[in-house]
Amino acid sequence: MKYEVPRPERQVAMVLDLNKCLGCQTCTIACKKLWNTDTGTDYAYWNNVETLPGKGYPAAVHDPATAGRTTGGEVKRGVLPNLDEGYGRAWTFNHRQSLASAGAEEKIWIKPAGQVKWGPNFDEDQGTGTYPKDNHYFYLPRLCNHCTHPACLDACPRAAIDKRREDGIVLVDQDRCHGYRFCVEACPYKKVYYDHVRQVSAKCIFCLPRIEEGVAPACARQCPGRLRFVGFRDDREGPIWKLVDHWKVAMPLHPEYGLGPNVFYVPPLSPPKLDAAGRPTAEPRIPTAYLESLFGAAVHPALETLRAERAKRRRGEPSELMHLLVAFEWHKNFRLEPRQREVLS
């Protein structure tokens, strides 16, 4: 008894340029402070930034074995992450003892209370490869993809998850939710979280109250790197259509699950690997095969386009794509018309 997923009148979307993410976590904190300060979601980050190659957050999120879909898009049983090895428990610190020791001869340093096993960004900046030959990493900011065919919506036996007609934002009705967590299990991106105090599911709402006012989500608006673009899929004057449909340089994460994510990524270019003599080779440090495992085969022509447009700029020629990605005119990163209120100039 599958549900009919309502086809939204419009679909709000986001593009993130991974060439510009510096891993500062400003987006993470902007989101966390705005939406997730309750005890039951202490461990949860609707927006997170993970270092790749790495385990991700929760750990193993990029392992198809944890997904509620096969890589061919068929339903299969997914995995519920736990706190110890999946998300990592929120740490508590010995602030009181440390402060009390301020005047003492022997200071007590601030450190986590109890044994720390795992946590978000536990493998931050580790990456992989051998210095200086081919070591590499990049940052992947993640949020709910507000999918066109949401696995979470499909999984809820109480029909407590809805996709809004007016903008395609996927929401949990916490009055209907009974905390069964099939949504968490099914979502390959693990972007639905369980509030273990209120015993209901919770997820990114794409800063719905801001969107309704024509203001970009906090994660995008606060990004110092200006790497996020927000708008509607069907707006041909907006950055989403230009990057996704016109230039085809932005693609969804793990398209193989067939859910139609509405968050897109411009894949990262990288410096060349070095050969045994320390000379640059023709191969990028971030293996294209690895990027393909994240973004699908469309990553190949996207990287070609990015290289070609970058070369044009180096030759002093104009490039509409590079102009857009550099975000010289930042207010053009966000286009939420007809209720646009971003005035940043």
Added chain:
Amino acid sequence: MTAVMKRTVNLMSAPPTMQPGGYVPVAYADRVSPLTGAVEIAVEPMGQGWRVTLSWECPEPVRDIATETDRFVDACAIFAPTDPESPWVTMGAPGQAVRGYLWRADRGEPWQVHAEGLGTMQRAVAVGAQANASWDSGRWRVVFTVPDWPALTSQRRLACAVWRGAAKERAGLKAVSPGWLEFA
């Protein structure tokens, strides 16, 4: 008090293929055998109300899931039809509700529940009702004391469900009585 029903009921797995949505019927299609094989049930009238006792084998009880994201508690429910035609396997149907009580191991008080089909269960405070639970020697024993239960009084039949938390049973993943259990 004389029990109007006291029997051992062999349970069946609630059919996963009937569950709402596209995920559970496929992802849990293998759950065809009940993880709780049988329940002992006793029904006793108590003035205007009822006392219903359920007892079942549970080798690995889960009483609490606080501060965890991947665990589920043990639970059981009893429900009665409000209409002679109320179907049991779907927990009622629109206009043919079932009403009853839900006990969860992490709560002191039971919920009163109302459903008109799969995925429609509403939980509410069960005014005056109690559920006293104990686990001993590998068995749960839950005694519901209900001051007023018109559906059971008028229809004189009920059904029950048991969820084994350790096996991640919740929602439609449960062992249920194979139909309404009737008494004279």
